[in-house]
Amino acid sequence: MNTTPLTPLGPLATPVFAADDVVVIGTSTGGIDALRIVLGGLPLQFPAAVLVVMHIGSHDSILPSLLAGATQLPVRHARDGDILEPGRVLVAPPDRHLLLQRDGDRARVALAHGPRENHARPAIDPLFRSAAAAFGARATAVILTGMLDDGTAGLQAIKECGGKAVVQLPEDAFAADMPASALRHVEVDHVLRLPQIAAMLDRIVGDSLVAARNAPRQVPDWIRLENRFAAGSADMDSLAKFGTPSTFTCPECHGSLWELHGLVPRRYRCHTGHAYTEKVLADHQCQAVEESLWAALRALQEKERLLRQMADEAIASGHAGTAVDYVEQAAQAQRSGEVLRRLLTAAQDGTDTFVKQP
Known part of the structure; x- marks a missing residue:
């Protein structure tokens, strides 16, 4: 561990020590309980910095307080410019990508309101890629429970830069998609149940070699370019x-x-x-189609009501022929609406992939 004290941002801040190793964790659906188990198993003197991204969107988040009661390690939201310290857990705040940037022999947090990735901000891939570039072989990435496949590309970056990949056993996950995608596409080092992950992380960091510490960070161009996009500078x-x-x-x-x-x-x-895996893109397009169809259904229903109102007014004014035209148009709008409603509700019997009506 680097024993040179550093002074973080702020005039009254106390000296800290920069972390030589980092553990980055990504999760989504079912992630709170999974994080509490993993963080709860880490020892008080854990020698690496720990950074966490969970898909929380732009909503206010109390995730640090939910995790703090389960672990011996201090937990809080990351702040722009934070120096990474061993034995500290930093959580991505709402609506910001959590990134790492090298500042000489130490790494700092950079929070970015960059474009969403896999329709998420914070997203897992930007953190993993930036950790790969900043720490190389001294980075360990963990994929826990979650839907779809955010984190897989970031895990590839970790491996390409010499780091370690740990994935929750899909059968052990509340939502198996993210772990299963990681196993399908990345050469993972360890596949474990939740209660086993903390001990493995402690072992990985503890076994870190001097050779790895001093090894040059060979960062592929695609990782550098992707990191620029996440920071909003590409x-x-x-x-x-x-x-x-x-x-x-x-x-x-x-x-x-x-x-x-x-x-x-x-x-x-x-x-x-904006970035998507093909699976996330297909899911997002499906939702967009459904939203458009529900909007079309509402428009047809409003058109029908308006035409029937106009027919009543035409009859009251003595224009029976005009009223008949309005009634026929209203009937056509009603029939079209019924076709759309049958299409939209087909999901209830498993014949379509639409989600529930908003």
């Missing part, structure tokens, strides 16, 4: 270096999506920076 020229235009458009900004080279699962990014 552009279309950067995207052209590791992607080719696809036929798809971004669900969020409606710009063209570029397919990124050499990554599995297949990933897409637009020039403003």
